[in-house]
Amino acid sequence: MPDSQALDLQAILDDIYTALSPRRGEGKVADYIPPLARIDPKKFGMAVVTIDGQVASVGDAAEPFSIQSISKVFTLTLAMGKHGENIWRRVGREPSGSAFNSIVQLEQEGGKPRNPFINAGAITISDLILAGHTPREVIGEIVRFMRYLANDEDIAIDPAVARSEAATGFRNSALANFMRSFGRLDHPVEHVLGVYFHHCAIAMSCVQLARAGLFLANAGVTPLSGHTVVSRERAKRINALMLTCGHYDGSGDFAYHVGLPGKSGVGGGILVVAPGKASIAVWSPGLNHNGNSLLGSLALEMLAQRTGWSVFGA
Amino acid sequence: MPDSQALDLQAILDDIYTALSPRRGEGKVADYIPPLARIDPKKFGMAVVTIDGQVASVGDAAEPFSIQSISKVFTLTLAMGKHGENIWRRVGREPSGSAFNSIVQLEQEGGKPRNPFINAGAITISDLILAGHTPREVIGEIVRFMRYLANDEDIAIDPAVARSEAATGFRNSALANFMRSFGRLDHPVEHVLGVYFHHCAIAMSCVQLARAGLFLANAGVTPLSGHTVVSRERAKRINALMLTCGHYDGSGDFAYHVGLPGKSGVGGGILVVAPGKASIAVWSPGLNHNGNSLLGSLALEMLAQRTGWSVFGA
Amino acid sequence: MPDSQALDLQAILDDIYTALSPRRGEGKVADYIPPLARIDPKKFGMAVVTIDGQVASVGDAAEPFSIQSISKVFTLTLAMGKHGENIWRRVGREPSGSAFNSIVQLEQEGGKPRNPFINAGAITISDLILAGHTPREVIGEIVRFMRYLANDEDIAIDPAVARSEAATGFRNSALANFMRSFGRLDHPVEHVLGVYFHHCAIAMSCVQLARAGLFLANAGVTPLSGHTVVSRERAKRINALMLTCGHYDGSGDFAYHVGLPGKSGVGGGILVVAPGKASIAVWSPGLNHNGNSLLGSLALEMLAQRTGWSVFGA
Amino acid sequence: MPDSQALDLQAILDDIYTALSPRRGEGKVADYIPPLARIDPKKFGMAVVTIDGQVASVGDAAEPFSIQSISKVFTLTLAMGKHGENIWRRVGREPSGSAFNSIVQLEQEGGKPRNPFINAGAITISDLILAGHTPREVIGEIVRFMRYLANDEDIAIDPAVARSEAATGFRNSALANFMRSFGRLDHPVEHVLGVYFHHCAIAMSCVQLARAGLFLANAGVTPLSGHTVVSRERAKRINALMLTCGHYDGSGDFAYHVGLPGKSGVGGGILVVAPGKASIAVWSPGLNHNGNSLLGSLALEMLAQRTGWSVFGA
Structure with missing residues (x-):
């Protein structure tokens, strides 16, 4: 080599x-x-x-x-910083073995997402990061984390993308409501999705x-x-x-x-x-x-x- | 380090x-x-x-x-030696995301196993190795391959295990018949399972x-x-x-x-x-x-x- | 007899x-x-x-x-009155063969509910009844229909039940958002669920x-x-x-x-x-x-x- | 009317x-x-x-x-005659809600077929009828039952159909082996399938x-x-x-x-x-x-x- x-x-x-x-x-x-x-x-x-x-x-x-979903690596990093290995009570770490936003596995496994990189798992990670904070605070924290890591203050959220995600994100809304129905989200669905849609943007x-x-x-x-x-x-x-x-x-x-x-x-x-x-x-x-x-x-x-x-x- | x-x-x-x-x-x-x-x-x-x-x-x-299933690494190696990358026409290489011998995914994906390490996939690999040979020949080949790799002539199949596997292997028989029903095995089910049960033993x-x-x-x-x-x-x-x-x-x-x-x-x-x-x-x-x-x-x-x-x- | x-x-x-x-x-x-x-x-x-x-x-x-779900017989009757046999473009008429509000089948069948009596199907029926009307109008129409059929003006919606359904209906919200993600609802999710939660109450x-x-x-x-x-x-x-x-x-x-x-x-x-x-x-x-x-x-x-x-x- | x-x-x-x-x-x-x-x-x-x-x-x-499957009505009748309501310990009576010979539901429900009219259920019924008899005896009994009901001694099994079913019945063989793997058949798979393939013919x-x-x-x-x-x-x-x-x-x-x-x-x-x-x-x-x-x-x-x-x- x-x-x-x-x-x-x-x-x-x-x-x-x-x-x-x-x-x-x-x-x-x-x-x-x-x-x-x-x-x-x-x-x-x-x-x-x-x-x-x-x-x-x-x-x-x-x-x-x-x-988009590349942001999930960094929100996972933040969530592990806040909650350590406890995050695995809320999300698994096995490959999903099916289409990326399938809701089926979630049903079979009682609302616990397979891993933090499928949509349902990343939504759970957003919920975990929210602990004790407002969506606005958390979104700001994520952006600052990206700027710090890249050593570049120019990194920002594309507001048009964030708006579009929110306006059409019915499937992610279904996932979040579904997990909520299993008692698996601590914060209001709209707050959790707000964080999720913004970090993807x-x-x-x-x-x-x-x-x-x-x-x-x-x-x-x-x-x-x-x-x-x-x-x-x-x-x-x-x-x-x-x-x-x-x-x-x-x-x-x-x-x-x-x-x-x-x-x-x-x-x-x-x-x-x-x-x-x-x-x-x-x-x-x-x-x-x-x-x-x-x-x-x-x-x-x-x-x-x-x-x-x-x-x-x- | x-x-x-x-x-x-x-x-x-x-x-x-x-x-x-x-x-x-x-x-x-x-x-x-x-x-x-x-x-x-x-x-x-x-x-x-x-x-x-x-x-x-x-x-x-x-x-x-x-x-047991550790043998699947070596039958995969043999199958790749015989068929190269063509084996991926017959078996996938994605994690299965469900119990190890589940038949469900096989139904959803038209009888093509997710990967060579779940039972259905390893049965497919046995079918691939059989090409042009009898089960007895192939079983002998696998044992010789293990002896060669380990540089040890004492390695052998445990006949009691092989017999027990065959006598109670209804689930593997179901998997093989199921794949056969999709036209996904080239050899008789009994031949394929004969190879499979022996290399696991x-x-x-x-x-x-x-x-x-x-x-x-x-x-x-x-x-x-x-x-x-x-x-x-x-x-x-x-x-x-x-x-x-x-x-x-x-x-x-x-x-x-x-x-x-x-x-x-x-x-x-x-x-x-x-x-x-x-x-x-x-x-x-x-x-x-x-x-x-x-x-x-x-x-x-x-x-x-x-x-x-x-x-x-x- | x-x-x-x-x-x-x-x-x-x-x-x-x-x-x-x-x-x-x-x-x-x-x-x-x-x-x-x-x-x-x-x-x-x-x-x-x-x-x-x-x-x-x-x-x-x-x-x-x-x-509760007994109301689905009557909303189906209303929907057939408005749309006739066209409703079957939007909902099936086969038994569901699984738990009453399972989301799995919906995923497998592209967001089309199996029949009008499972939750997803009844939500679709609510969407169909809404055509050209406000939720308030439609809810009133359903109540009047029940009074007319029973020949009894005392029939009413229990507002405490309707509020509770709305406040905790995460699974139904998941179903509605999920169908919306497949393009299978004509009206806003909140309007459709508003009708649904009220007729169940x-x-x-x-x-x-x-x-x-x-x-x-x-x-x-x-x-x-x-x-x-x-x-x-x-x-x-x-x-x-x-x-x-x-x-x-x-x-x-x-x-x-x-x-x-x-x-x-x-x-x-x-x-x-x-x-x-x-x-x-x-x-x-x-x-x-x-x-x-x-x-x-x-x-x-x-x-x-x-x-x-x-x-x-x- | x-x-x-x-x-x-x-x-x-x-x-x-x-x-x-x-x-x-x-x-x-x-x-x-x-x-x-x-x-x-x-x-x-x-x-x-x-x-x-x-x-x-x-x-x-x-x-x-x-x-073909119409015969399942008559084998069910025979099985109820032999075992009464006890047959429902072995097979359900709910619509299957999926393709007629799907193996998926069988996996989810531990090998118990949904009803006696899907293939897995009818194979279970064949197993129940076999109790204490040889396949040959039971096949004869089914044919005599049909002749008696129709009051016509000319009714017979088409041997070419029975042979073809047996030669290509990999999916039914998968179903039977699958149920056997859950301990849900009392007789050898070949006996049970022998009865099943013949009454369908x-x-x-x-x-x-x-x-x-x-x-x-x-x-x-x-x-x-x-x-x-x-x-x-x-x-x-x-x-x-x-x-x-x-x-x-x-x-x-x-x-x-x-x-x-x-x-x-x-x-x-x-x-x-x-x-x-x-x-x-x-x-x-x-x-x-x-x-x-x-x-x-x-x-x-x-x-x-x-x-x-x-x-x-x-």
Whole structure:
């Protein structure tokens, strides 16, 4: 395996960009809300930030996009900071084995979501973060956390996306009401969904996102500031959850082809962690049949092959 | 993270053995066939074999036990050798998200098993290995493969276990007939089940099992002989499948707590791979609620903590 | 079979009352809202109204109780009056084969409820009745329809029940939002649920209820006024729906033991139709494991035996 | 409603035949076994036998066809004769609410079939009839029962159909093995399936079938001989089961449109009971999407309209 220092990451990204450019526009752009449906399907950005400070990027890597479910990694991190291992009384940590927002499993399992990365689980995490706070306070806290991690004060919520999510989020409203009917939410449904819809509407660029995820590649310490975000043990555990549950019903496939922990979003972004090496973010709006970025997944598979980065062996 | 060379693995195993000894007998021993029900629940063995040749073991590590579903890792390896990536036309690679031999998902997905490690998937793998051969030939091939990997000619099938499996295997017979009804088996149900029941009845000790799995920790090459068993890429992929699907509906939990690819069996054994480091086998018959060895899982979590071995970060 | 005229219905009801009195209080009273939980579990009333004008009653037959899901028979009748057979584009007419408010089937079948008597189906019926009207108008229309059918201006909605339903109806809110997410509701969720919660909160006595259902026993004509409520054909069809779907997952059992079309409510009431003979209502708050009145079901079985009334043979 | 005596049943059948003739061949003929796939899709027969001895028939009413699942009415009758109400410990009596041979519900409910008319339930009934007998004896008993009911010694099993069923019955074999795995069969799977496959392979004409079912229309007494086959009460209960469960996932639809208890078979036959009036059989091989005879269902709806026969009101 090539040494991380010796890799010419910029050259690798350039190659990937060149190889995939003819396919830009493939996949199906999410169209359940207008602000996402309007995104140019040919957008493509990718950024790698190594734990020793290298940054490589290509394409639209500096352009903010809607991170959507990728935000669930960070709200999980916040919830673990507030409640520790107690959060597992409220949400499981097993792959869901079915469509990403299916309500069926919730019924079978008494309203306890399978893991924190399916919608129902992330809504539960929002409920957990709310403890003792108003939705406004919690939304502010999440945004500040993202800015702190990425070391970038420009990160913000896209209000048009947040509004659209709220106006059409009948399925998430069904999930929240359903969990409430099992007595599994502590706060009013509207408050919980308010937090959820807003953190999904955060806009970040690939570079910002890769920076924000770097603590997970670096044993819990963000190399940008030297601050410890989470313990070494917790960083590993969040990576484990990303690997087993990070890509809806395509998690096994992603582990098989890419071999790195990651979390995808319906906006076409994927955040990936190469432990001990780097944090990577990719953005391409067209999705595959599992709801994960089609070209983004391919780009990450190419990157893993070129760098040799894999958690499953050198 | 401590250097693998510098670890006193024997001391670590001794500590684990001492710490868990008071709990020996905990968990529920599989009782669906008499040969398993008769096993002494206080048995406990553990072995670590490193890629550079160290061997450490403790307790009943030299006593053969029924490897059961752990054999599925090796039949998968054989099937990939024969059919390559074509096997994915017949079986998926996503976590199942439900009890290990549930027939429900099979109905929903037209008879295609979710992954090669649930019973239906392993039965499909048996069907794939049968191509052009008799059950007797294939069973012999599997046993020879295990002997070759472990470099030990003493490995054999326990005929009493194989007979019991066949005599009471109504659920597996249901699964096979069900897949056949969808046109998803090429060979007669009895032939396929004959292969399946026999490879599940292989008896091996922890030391033998750890040796047999070493190629997965060593980029596909078995260090015992220097032979390449599978390509570097395929070794990584088999590890990925073990991590996402290796412990039935406890795979997410195992990844979270142990952080290494593994495969458990209802006989109380677990095989674990620390890529680039070692292969580990543990045996303790008492099972937890997910059907995985209760003390075995704990022992592996302790080993991972002491060694720092984890695929999710140093 | 005894002639309907010759039956001493009052004596039969008296016998049933005497036989079941020692068991009053059995079953589990619905406790999901306080106004229902407070009901005296020993209440028991029963009324029979024949198409030729006989009325027999016993116990608490004149005391109003919350008719709950029995109202679904009447909102279905209204919806068929407004939309005719077109309603079947929006709701099925097959038994649900699972718990009465399960959300699972709804997911599997794209948000189309199985029949108009499960909660999701009745919510759809509320949406259909709303066409072109406000919730207030529609609620008024339903109450007037009940008064007209029962020929009794005293029938009203219990406002405490309606408020409680709305305050705790998270599961129904989940169902409505879920259907909305499939594009299967025309009106805002709150409007639809407003209608639904109010018609479930109608309070009626056994005598009033038996009178209101009489048109279904009399080929669509209410003998009280001679008015035609629905066509002969439609009366038969509503009876068919009651028989196959009227008692949640106990419909087959009810058909087997009672043999007459009926609809139960979680308030402990059951309305039953003996075509060509009579309309019967019973009230006993304790429910069996299927959510149907325990003593009410037994009382109806006894009545069917004594009268010989059954749709399945003399 | 017209008096049964006054109806010109032959004229009504002639009208139905004329009206439906242009549509003969519609629907999808069952093709899972060659003997059924070879049937001329344009076959159409219908017979009505009244309890007072009238017989009317039309088309291919005298030609034997494979009665398939219609036989389940008669094996249920035999099982109730042997075990009485105890059979309900082994099988439920609720509509299944899903595809006719789905294995899912069986998993959810611990291997207990929902009702005696789905495949799993009928296999259980075969197991119950076997008590103390060989498959050969029981198959002989079923055939003799059919001959006795129809008063016709020519009724026999079609050996080609029985062989084909056995050779391709993987799904039924899955169901039987599945139930066996839950401990829910008393006899070997092959014995139980032997009985099941043979009674499904009985061949009868519409006239024979209508005669055989007449006891259900006549309070349990077969008017042909005056013998009591079952009690009045049991006849009603079997009719109730046919109405709620007789047409797979189209039972509600059949009750809605035809309004009479009935049982369909995949060979295109339907047996219908008009209590107190007549027994009716129809045969047309093309099936609708629920697996019930397409033209047969329409013919019965027309018959019900013309005669006014309905259990749901005059």
